[in-house]
Amino acid sequence: MIAKELYERYIGLRLLHDLNGADGKLLLKKGTVLTESNLKRLNIRVEELDKAVRQPFDCDHPSKLISEAANEIQAIFDKFKKDKEAIYEVETTVLPTVEFLAQQEELSVLLEGLQHKDNYTYRHNIGVAIVAAMLAKWLDFPEHERRLITLGGLLHDIGKLQISEHLLLKPGALSEDEYNSIKNHALYGYNILKKDTMYENVVCLMALEHHEREDGSGYPDKKTAKDIHPFSKIIAIADVFHAMTSHRVYRSGQALYTVLQHLRDEGFGRMEPTYVATFIQKLMELAVGQVVELSNGMVGKIAFVSPANPLHPLVQIQDDLVDLSKTKLHITRLVAND
Structure with a gap:
């Protein structure tokens, strides 16, 4: 026994x-x-x-695993349109891969394999699930809850099945009517999961609430902090992070520092501040040893990340340690390590 x-x-x-x-x-x-x-x-x-x-994976090729997972979830969503039982294949074919990748806690997984512009709509589901799984672990959620959060990340945008592909892939700015149409995906996703699957309500809520904000400025229901499920708050952070760092056909992803600054600002009012603070701290800790370029063009390696000011770490430039918190310098981009 x-x-x-x-x-x-x-x-x-x-x-x-x-x-x-x-x-x-x-x-x-x-x-x-x-x-x-x-x-x-x-x-x-x-x-x-x-x-x-458990399923054995080749940890030397995370980008390949991410691409395969994106293709798999696309195939499952396509099958789901005709066979509602197909949705449960997400758990057997995609979820194990995502859980494996999240366990690696590799910055390169997030910033290389997840940023590729190909197949963005489905790669985004993978990216959000991986980031959400990592954040849930950093926040010490129990393992069975982390699994639900990861599943919620994979399914959070399922409502986009009811949005035209032309609109989803449109380059450039959307009109107000187009933007409002896309915003409907949160409610569509909730209704799809409630009607056509046996998933428990919290999984459905992550599809509904991932665009809600603490101050009531989100959608579709303008919920405030006390009414948004904690799991949905995690998905919201992962969703913004992956969307902003990802390359699209019509634009490049934003720099990690810029995105984390944005999330820090969002943490004051719009997103759960303790979750955002943990996310920034842990992500910057993953960057220790990473080569970075500073705003003055100099290149160095992140040597230490302070809990008090994680976005301004100590950077080693040749034989010198530069404390970015005591200068006007900041990190502009990560440079691929040799």
């Missing part, structure tokens, strides 16, 4: 492979969602259970 403290981490996971006992007898079929009840009955080593719910 699996000890309770061990099996709790598997509740809600879906088997990627058949699970057999030591005698070769089938215990649970591929695709089964693990529950407290069926886990209690299992007489199997944790190692065997882990193999049945």
Whole structure:
């Protein structure tokens, strides 16, 4: 029997492979969602259970994994239009990849593999899910809640299935009517998930609320901080971060420093400030050792990130340490490490 403290981490996971006992007898079929009840009955080593719910990945090629995941979720969403059961393939084919990539906590995953302009609409779902999973972990959400948040990230924009592709991919500025049409995707997504899936309400809420803001300036319902689910607040931060850093056909992504500055400003009133502060701090910590270019054109490496002022770290330039918090300099861009 699996000890309770061990099996709790598997509740809600879906088997990627058949699970057999030591005698070769089938215990649970591929695709089964693990529950407290069926886990209690299992007489199997944790190692065997882990193999049945985890998928091996090539961690040397995160960009390839991200592209494959974007293509997979596009195929699933296309199938979903005719077969509503297809949506659950997200859990078996895409979610494990995203969870793996989030566990790596690699800045290069976020700033290289996720920024590519190809297939942006579906790559955005992957990007938001990875960023949301990382932030949920940094905020110490329990594992089963992190899994729901990651799933919510993958499905948060499903309402765009009811928006014309021409409008979604339109280069340049949108008219007011076009923008209002696109804004409907949040409500569309909620209705799709409530009507056509068996997902619990919190997953549906992440689709509905990811554009709501703490001060009531968001949409579709102008909810304020007390009425927005905490999971939706995480998706909102991940959504803004990925959208701003990503390259599009008609524009380049914005610099990491610029995006984090924007999020910091948003944290004062529009987004959950403690979540934003944690996100900025942890992301900048991932950048330690990263080569950066400063606003004066000089190049150095981030040496230390202060919790008091993470956007202005210590940067090593040759033999000198420059404290950006004591200068007017700032980071303009990250430079690919050799």
